[in-house]
Amino acid sequence: MxxxxxxxxxxxxxxxxxxxxxxxxxxxxxxxxxxxxxxxxxxxxxxxxxxxxxxxxxxxxxxxxxxxxxxxxxxxxxxxxxxxxxxxxxxxxxxxxxxxxxxxxxxxxxxxxxxxxxxxxxxxxxxxxxxxxxxxxxxxxxxxxxxxxxxxxxxxxxxxxxxxxxxxxLPLEACNKPVDRVKKREELGIDGEAKVILSVGELNDNKNHKIVIEALREFKNKNFKYLICGVGPLENELIRQINEFGLSHKIELLGYRNDIIEILKISDLFIFPSKREGLPVSVMEAMANGVPVVASDIRGNRDLIENKINGELFHYFELNELKGKLYVFFEKKMLIEEYRENSLDKVANYxxxxxxxxxxxxxxxxx
Missing domain, CATH: 3.40.50.2000 (Glycogen Phosphorylase B;)
Incomplete structure (x- = not known):
């Protein structure tokens, strides 16, 4: 044909x-x-x-x-x-x-x-x-x-x-590539003890990065690095927000990256706060790399993440709800291993x- x-x-x-x-x-x-x-x-x-x-x-x-x-x-x-x-x-x-x-x-x-x-x-x-x-x-x-x-x-x-x-x-075989975690963290300027939180998505209103930056303001005393991979029209606005909250040493905009899988390999949490999605590949990539996911409770995300089963969902406009998820993460009360195992099983279907x-x-x- x-x-x-x-x-x-x-x-x-x-x-x-x-x-x-x-x-x-x-x-x-x-x-x-x-x-x-x-x-x-x-x-x-x-x-x-x-x-x-x-x-x-x-x-x-x-x-x-x-x-x-x-x-x-x-x-x-x-x-x-x-x-x-x-x-x-x-x-x-x-x-x-x-x-x-x-x-x-x-x-x-x-x-x-x-x-x-x-x-x-x-x-x-x-x-x-x-x-x-x-x-x-x-x-x-x-x-x-x-x-x-x-x-x-x-x-x-x-x-x-x-x-x-x-x-x-999703090409699952691409997620099996081994990465030297120590070398990758050094390349990105991350100290050995810091928790790495990652988001991937264009810097626009729909991807909703602002709410994560706002939520992390509450956890200044925690040792973390929040990385955002993507480019877009809100770059300068996000930089202003980061500086205003005094988070410039903890949050970094990495721009467009070809090494997302490598960065996932050193990440401790993946946050995906979008307002609208179809079926997000970046969430699947996080799942396939065993990174626990906190995502907005929207169409598409719900197909991939079952709340408290293989990740956690929150309403994308609820700042306090997201803060609660981050508190559980930083206090080491999140079911990391359970989420990882269940996500690896589920993502095989995709x-x-x-x-x-x-x-x-x-x-x-x-x-």
Missing amino acids: KILYVTTISNTLNAFLIPHIEMLINEGHEVSVACSIEQPLKPFFQDYDIEVYQIPFSRSPFSKYNLSAYQSLKSIVYEKDFDIVHTHTPIASMITRLACKKLKTKVFYTAHGFHFYKGASTINWLFYYPIEKYLSRYTDTLITINQEDFQRASDHFFAKNVYLVNGVG SVTRVLNQMKHIYNRVT
């Missing part, structure tokens, strides 16, 4: 979808990709001689460039006569389904987390929900990655087939091998 993978930007292909595309090629399918090139595509695409169509998608739903993207994509799908167009990310998926609705091509859509969910703003519900519900009529196969989205899509949308898969797949088998099953059933 001829399959076209569509994403809004190239970064998504590089970060998550190469194993999926490789699996389809190994199954005998011909795969092409379409996206806006923001980050150069990895050598994989050239090595496999994959046709790349540059489409002027914009991440803003109101951008004028999306009309050109619609026209370009519709023309490509019509001329190349693809059997399946498999689309990811909200904007690309909206445009793709509009472009394909009168064509014979089957449309697969992987929703990596709807913008409407329990606790979402009224604006998100008023804007995104009716669009997704309408476009589900032109979706042959809708693939979701968390229980809340799956249930809503199954109960209220019109897609011919709705499936739940365990995310994009391995890339397991997810690719789920995807093979879906393709075989609907084609």
